[in-house]
Amino acid sequence: MRVFDLHTDTMMDVSNKVGKGETDVLGKHHMPDYKAGEVGGQIFALWVPPTVEDGAEYFTENLTGPQDIMMRMLARNFREFRDYHTVELAYTGTDIERIYDEGKSPVLLGIEGFYGFNGEPGMIDVMYNLGFRHGMMTWNNDNEFASGAEFEGEDKGLTELGVYTVKRMEELGMLIDVSHLSFRSFWDVMDATTGPVIASHSNAWNLCHCARNLKDDQIKAIAERGGVIGMNTWKGFIMEDMEAATEKDLARHARYIADLVGPEYVACGFDFCNYFSEEDPTPGIRSAADAQNFLHALREVGFSEKEVEMIAWDNALRVIKKVLG
Numbered sequence: 498m499r500v501f502d503l504h505t506d507t508m509m510d511v512s513n514k515v516g517k518g519e520t521d522v523l524g525k526h527h528m529p530d531y532k533a534g535e536v537g538g539q540i541f542a543l544w545v546p547p548t549v550e551d552g553a554e555y556f557t558e559n560l561t562g563p564q565d566i567m568m569r570m571l572a573r574n575f576r577e578f579r580d581y582h583t584v585e586l587a588y589t590g591t592d593i594e595r596i597y598d599e600g601k602s603p604v605l606l607g608i609e610g611f612y613g614f615n616g617e618p619g620m621i622d623v624m625y626n627l628g629f630r631h632g633m634m635t636w637n638n639d640n641e642f643a644s645g646a647e648f649e650g651e652d653k654g655l656t657e658l659g660v661y662t663v664k665r666m667e668e669l670g671m672l673i674d675v676s677h678l679s680f681r682s683f684w685d686v687m688d689a690t691t692g693p694v695i696a697s698h699s700n701a702w703n704l705c706h707c708a709r710n711l712k713d714d715q716i717k718a719i720a721e722r723g724g725v726i727g728m729n730t731w732k733g734f735i736m737e738d739m740e741a742a743t744e745k746d747l748a749r750h751a752r753y754i755a756d757l758v759g760p761e762y763v764a765c766g767f768d769f770c771n772y773f774s775e776e777d778p779t780p781g782i783r784s785a786a787d788a789q790n791f792l793h794a795l796r797e798v799g800f801s802e803k804e805v806e807m808i809a810w811d812n813a814l815r816v817i818k819k820v821l822g
């Protein structure tokens with residue numbers, strides 16, 4: 498069964514490997530897994546290191562700041578897209594389905610953390626014009642726009658720049674992603690916007706108390722807006738006793754959210770990091786090649802075949818089409 502993955506860090510891996518002189522990184526390192534797991538479409542989220550130090554291990558060049566890092570990562574990825582055509586960029590939900598139906602691999606460009614904006618809100622228009630259709634204002638760290646999930650000191654929520662920028666995202670027609678925001682930033686986004694928002698790669702806080710997961714009132718608010726929540730395979734977001742987590746425990750998060758608000762608000766946002774994490778991935782869901790194992794686990798926690806199809810593909814596409822067309 499086809500699967501849409503709302504969150505993958507693949508662009509980080511492409512940047513790292515292209516930087517080391519490798520070619521056809523997607524074709525050699527990623528496509529085989531997408532095919533094996535029937536992952537038919539994805540959001541490629543560009544993670545921008547909050548500081549030069551955070552990005553230092555990935556670059557040998559002398560970098561001046563996060564914007565420099567962001568542009569270099571972008572350039573390496575655009576070079577890979579241009580030279581190998583392994584994936585095709587999509588700008589709407591209709592594009593995604595057309596590209597998929599043509600037997601190709603659709604990718605929607607997204608950004609994880611506006612650290613490379615240097616506090617300039619006009620950068621959201623720049624990213625839009627480069628083809629980006631998705632954005633998460635922060636990763637875990639605070640920036641000029643918002644407090645992140647691991648905010649320092651006090652949770653300040655959105656700044657004035659953050660409110661302005663998220664409104665601009667809605668005006669442009671971009672997917673607004675709350676996955677890495679602090680609690681206060683989450684509610685500030687809900688106040689500043691009116692359309693659907695997504696949490697591309699977060700689970701249920703009630704089953705695993707960690708700052709990256711969503712509390713019941715947040716889950717309800719996302720559902721009321723017609724948004725969607727992507728289930729994250731990282732074991733630390735599945736269980737507090739993380740070494741015990743398996744794909745079945747992640748399916749229980751999907752079950753919990755569906756029981757709370759309905760199966761139409763659950764999707765996949767796997768966040769696989771088998772290609773660069775030093776820690777072992779969750780057994781049963783180690784890479785995109787295992788995506789079907791997750792669908793099987795969904796059946797085991799009582800989802801019907803129709804509901805599994807919704808979680809695998811239809812729910813994500815419903816929201817993408819609603820926001821992007």
Ligand SMILES: [Zn+2]
Binds near residue numbers: 609
């Ligand atoms: Zn993330």
